[in-house]
Amino acid sequence: MDIIEAIESRRSVRAFKPDPVPRDVLQRILEVAVRAPSTDNTQPWEFTVVTGPVLDELKKALAEKMGDPSEFTPDIPFPALTYRPPYLDRSKKQGKMVFQSMGIARDDWPKRMEWYRYMARFLDAPAGIIVYVERYLGAYAILDAGLFLENLMLAALSWGLGTCPQMAPVLHPEILRRDLSIPESKLIVCAVAIGYPDQDAAVNQFRSEREPLDAFARWYGFD
Numbered sequence: 001m002d003i004i005e006a007i008e009s010r011r012s013v014r015a016f017k018p019d020p021v022p023r024d025v026l027q028r029i030l031e032v033a034v035r036a037p038s039t040d041n042t043q044p045w046e047f048t049v050v051t052g053p054v055l056d057e058l059k060k061a062l063a064e065k066m067g068d069p070s071e072f073t074p075d076i077p078f079p080a081l082t083y084r085p086p087y088l089d090r091s092k093k094q095g096k097m098v099f100q101s102m103g104i105a106r107d108d109w110p111k112r113m114e115w116y117r118y119m120a121r122f123l124d125a126p127a128g129i130i131v132y133v134e135r136y137l138g139a140y141a142i143l144d145a146g147l148f149l150e151n152l153m154l155a156a157l158s159w160g161l162g163t164c165p166q167m168a169p170v171l172h173p174e175i176l177r178r179d180l181s182i183p184e185s186k187l188i189v190c191a192v193a194i195g196y197p198d199q200d201a202a203v204n205q206f207r208s209e210r211e212p213l214d215a216f217a218r219w220y221g222f223d
């Protein structure tokens with residue numbers, strides 16, 4: 001697959017087939033992903049790949065804990081409650097598209113809660129990856145982890161796999177630390193749900209929007 005095609009076709013997949021993802025496929029994808037650049041070639045990304053009964057247990061524990069946002073304790077503080085325009089508008093539009101795609105009404109709290117629990121369960125994907133970095137390395141390591149993450153998600157396309165980067169499973173990092181023996185010295189950045197996309201699922205039908213380039217770019221010195 002051509003690079004531009006891969007970048008333009010990647011999208012967050014939020015419903016998966018139950019088919020397991022073979023370990024050697026995940027291994028290959030991760031080997032490709034670690035070719036990402038990193039600050040001073042520190043390669044600070046670390047990850048735990050989970051599937052099968054271990055993932056089932058984890059999903060259960062995370063879904064049970066999913067609830068009151070005031071109880072979330074992600075390692076990287078979650079800024080959603082402080083969003084102002086234009087970020088607030090983009091975030092709201094995105095949320096609306098997700099819920100509309102499934103016909104969940106704005107005020108249908110039981111259905112919304114069900115969806116949040118589903119997100120905490122790695123969107124019921126057959127495999128999950130938790131990405132973390134050594135805490136003291138700070139912001140550059142988080143940036144490097146982001147580069148690794150995009151590589152991972154693009155590489156996954158070559159094996160017909162879909163992904164969703166996810167904060168929902170890392171909102172209670174104490175559960176991940178307890179069940180996966182991730183030490184306090186590691187800062188948990190993000191999770192990734194990975195599996196074969198359920199192409200028919202309603203939530204996989206819409207495409208997220210992007211602002212025109214002018215919203216982001218400034219140019220100097222061109223003719």
Ligand SMILES: Cc1cc2nc3c(=O)[nH]c(=O)nc-3n(C[C@H](O)[C@H](O)[C@H](O)COP(=O)(O)O)c2cc1C
Pocket residue numbers: 010011012013014094119164165166167168169190207208
């Ligand atoms: C760090 C990070 C965390 C995210 N967490 C979630 C999540 O918990 N649940 C979810 O459905 N999508 C999550 N997303 C996916 C974004 O909503 C998605 O990337 C964005 O809406 C753009 O859509 P696209 O990925 O389909 O291009 C996350 C993305 C990132 C980068």
